[in-house]
Amino acid sequence: MDVLGLVGERSGKTSINNIIVSNIKLSSGRVLVKGVDVHSKKINRYRAYKYMGYCPQNDCFEPKFTGRENLKIFCLIRGLRADKVHEVSEELAENLNFREHLDKQSWKYTISDRRKLSTAISVIGTPPLIILDEPTAGVEKAHRADVLDVIKSVNECGSTILLSSNNIEDFQSLCNRMALLKRGKVIGIGSVESFRNSLTPGLILMVKVRPHAIIQSVR
Template sequence: MLTVQDIKKSFNKKEVVKGVSFSVEKGESFGLLGPNGAGKSTTISMICGLLAYDSGDILVGGTSVKKNPSEIKKKIGIVPQEIALYPTMSARENLIFWGKMYGLSGSKAKKRAEEVLDYVGLKDRAKEKIETFSGGMKRRINIGAALMHEPELLIMDEPTVGIDPQSRNHILETVKELNQKGMTVIYTSHYMEEVEYLCERIGIVDQGKVIALGTRTDLCSRLAGGTVIKLGLSQLKEEFTNQLKEFEQVEKIVTDHEHSSLEIFVKSHQNAVADIISAAIGAGLQVVSLELQEPNLETLFLQLTGRSLRD
């Protein structure tokens, strides 16, 4: 369905996308995971033909975005990070407008708007103006607008930012259902748990590059340690951190100076916890908190970059 081949993009001589490559199969749900500023939205804009890429190529259904952007746009539904709706128009009027923008006839747009309103769970609010809606309801209509022309590929860029839990769950279930019905989905987020729930394969993006690509199981198997010990201390001492590095079971340590805490990747936590606490006490440090965390995409990203996804 989609092939991204070594695309690059610079703004004012600063390269923000640095040779990104990945592919998405028809009917797949693919996640792009990374912190804000990683290059996810820029990559999405280039896939949709909204932004020209400097080099490389992007193929949608075998057709180059650069050579035939108008054909590509008919196949893609885009849910942007920002709300793209007219606030003084009703939910129904917005959907009909965007349906016509996608090339639907007036009667087809009206019929499809009713189907979409039902799908996003807002048929009873169809006549109300968007400006009266909550953030979560606006997001749901935003998704509805992208579904009006029944696209082959749905691209969602951070669709749950800043919304209430109920709307967030509704959006996640809607995306899941669309994918199960055969729609190809690309879902970008810096919320690891959303991508883990929705996506079969995942690309982790950081500083304009894809730094890891595969299934969740594949990616988590790359973790150096089997468990992460999150240790909060009264203060950090370099000699204590250096002492931990000498422990046989310790694979890697990530230091958070702002919060006086350590993320300690270990082979097994069974013996490691007691040894680490003893060492802390011996170094004259007070253990403020201790948490064991099983490997997930958050810990993989932390290990690969030394930063949290939400930094």
């Protein structure tokens, strides 16, 4: 299964994700998920949701609930059997390294643990399509590999991943294809290797100097 990375600074990555999940209306064209036209009818939107997991850029869970309660709700929405909810919640929290905080209200979570909880919610039940918008943003470097390993695992179980990130390490670890975006348009698509080859010849050196240092040197 593909892991497609969306690349481009301020290029409309989040807007594209919002269009796919129908948070933003289409002006033209169609979005099909497992053959379901997401934007054609309201009922189709909910049919399509069965096939999608979504980790938005801004966390979307109930902050007054504990991590365990949030996971339970989304497990049941996903159709998991009640007797499996505890096991799945514990396994996800363990693999993503926030198990010790499971019974804490999620508004008390660090930014890192919020992203881990959002990622955990998105992969429940290994849906056919998982959309991840900056899943490692704010995650401590020591735990970033845990997030990537869980994403790899669900991909190997059959989920196609659409990944938006500003971290090149995420693309190198996960993606087999990348799409380069500019102002909401795809201007290039190909393997990670092809992008690496096209982008490596060159080095940009950025130097920051104090204004008064320039004045002194001119004098």
